[in-house]
Amino acid sequence: MLIALIVIAAVIVAAAATFALVSIPRRRGPRPVERARPSASVPTRPAPGQPVEQASAATGAEAPARPALDVPDPTAGRLVRLRGRLARSQSTVGRGLLAVLSRDHLDDDAWDEIEETLLTADMGVAATTELVAALRQRVAVLGVRDPEQLRALLRDELLAQVGTSTDRSLRTAPHDGAPAVVLVVGVNGTGKTTTCGKLARVLVADGRSVLLGAADTFRAAAADQLQTWGERVGAYTVRGPEGGDPASVAFDAVKEGKEMGSDVVLIDTAGRLHTKTGLMDELGKVKRVVEKHAPLDEILLVLDATTGQNGLVQARVFAEVVDITGIVLTKLDGTAKGGIVVAVQRELGVPVKLVGLGEGADDLAPFEPEAFVDALIGE
Numbered sequence: 403m404l405i406a407l408i409v410i411a412a413v414i415v416a417a418a419a420t421f422a423l424v425s426i427p428r429r430r431g432p433r434p435v436e437r438a439r440p441s442a443s444v445p446t447r448p449a450p451g452q453p454v455e456q457a458s459a460a461t462g463a464e465a466p467a468r469p470a471l472d473v474p475d476p477t478a479g480r481l482v483r484l485r486g487r488l489a490r491s492q493s494t495v496g497r498g499l500l501a502v503l504s505r506d507h508l509d510d511d512a513w514d515e516i517e518e519t520l521l522t523a524d525m526g527v528a529a530t531t532e533l534v535a536a537l538r539q540r541v542a543v544l545g546v547r548d549p550e551q552l553r554a555l556l557r558d559e560l561l562a563q564v565g566t567s568t569d570r571s572l573r574t575a576p577h578d579g580a581p582a583v584v585l586v587v588g589v590n591g592t593g594k595t596t597t598c599g600k601l602a603r604v605l606v607a608d609g610r611s612v613l614l615g616a617a618d619t620f621r622a623a624a625a626d627q628l629q630t631w632g633e634r635v636g637a638y639t640v641r642g643p644e645g646g647d648p649a650s651v652a653f654d655a656v657k658e659g660k661e662m663g664s665d666v667v668l669i670d671t672a673g674r675l676h677t678k679t680g681l682m683d684e685l686g687k688v689k690r691v692v693e694k695h696a697p698l699d700e701i702l703l704v705l706d707a708t709t710g711q712n713g714l715v716q717a718r719v720f721a722e723v724v725d726i727t728g729i730v731l732t733k734l735d736g737t738a739k740g741g742i743v744v745a746v747q748r749e750l751g752v753p754v755k756l757v758g759l760g761e762g763a764d765d766l767a768p769f770e771p772e773a774f775v776d777a778l779i780g781e
């Protein structure tokens with residue numbers, strides 16, 4: 403009996419041990435380390451034409467569940483849709499001007515008030531003087547007193563100052579088998595990284611493939627910020643080690659963009675004070691190094707519209723170091739000084755190509771003079 407019990411117990415122990423061996427997974431070696439964010443200047447990248455999600459799966463790493471890609475708003479007519487954001491400019495500039503213009507007598511004081519309103523809106527002395535002289539003459543010659551006609555004349559003169567025939571298109575079409583290269587520059591906090599992110603969305607909405615270059619190597623957070631924007635629309639980000647050479651990241655980004663067959667390479671740079679020569683020299687170097695691949699297609703200067711005249715000083719210095727091809731005026735939603743559009747174009751002889759009208763992902767609009775002036779004076 404005892405022997406039978408011992409045999410049964412032995413069988414049970416053996417069965418339990420076998421079960422444990424089969425059901426408990428064996429670990430070979432240490433637990434795998436979570437895949438670190440790439441820190442080399444050229445991280446593993448998707449193959450040409452391969453979407454970013456597939457590329458990370460192909461690396462063999464456990465790909466984290468990616469949220470579905472955003473579908474950015476279409477870009478056509480964005481400024482019309484966002485015109486409400488210019489409400490502060492509208493109430494001070496547009497309504498102010500129309501209120502004076504519809505007085506019974508337009509005497510010298512009234513014209514002085516009109517001038518004052520335009521100057522307060524940061525339009526600048528030269529443009530204001532021109533506009534007031536032209537408007538005054540037309541009102542006198544035509545003897546216009548009807549508010550609707552006065553409004554039409556004001557619209558005409560504002561449009562003449564903003565410029566309707568300027569080419570404001572962004573050169574973002576690939577050419578000679580290589581991507582278009584866009585460099586984004588400006589002082590600290592003007593909205594460069596946000597603009598790169600929003601612009602990537604604009605380009606994706608228009609059917610282009612985009613690669614981002616995080617040439618702001620001062621802070622790791624800057625590259626993270628850009629990469630987050632990119633991931634939302636499937637744009638791959640080339641980044642470098644913190645404190646690394648921004649010119650080499652920019653160079654690598656263009657090289658990667660060529661190899662991946664991207665349409666556009668969009669390079670974000672660190673904010674730099676226009677008064678610090680070392681930083682401005684560094685920017686010149688970024689430009690020269692990228693141009694070893696090919697000339698830059700666009701150099702966009704990002705200006706914060708709320709900084710007024712100081713923005714013009716920055717614009718002047720940046721234009722001396724790199725050849726600015728377009729201006730992005732950000733934060734126009736937070737200011738009554740919409741006239742800065744006119745002043746900065748006059749200052750640089752370069753068109754405003756994009757305007758930032760809020761912190762939302764699609765609050766960046768291609769600049770359209772008619773929509774802008776209509777928003778300014780109210781329809």
Ligand SMILES: Nc1nc2c(ncn2[C@@H]2O[C@H](COP(=O)(O)OP(=O)(O)OP(=O)(O)O)[C@@H](O)[C@H]2O)c(=O)[nH]1
Pocket residue numbers: 588589590591592593594595596597618624671672673674731732733734735736757758759760761765
């Ligand atoms: N209201 C408003 N805020 C904006 C706009 N564009 C950018 N911002 C905000 O401005 C702040 C600075 O934006 P960033 O893109 O980080 O600026 P940056 O130029 O890259 O800054 P640095 O890299 O530090 O020089 C953020 O809080 C943005 O959300 C805009 O058009 N309207």
Ligand SMILES: [Mg+2]
Pocket residue numbers: 594595596618624671672673
């Ligand atoms: Mg930035």
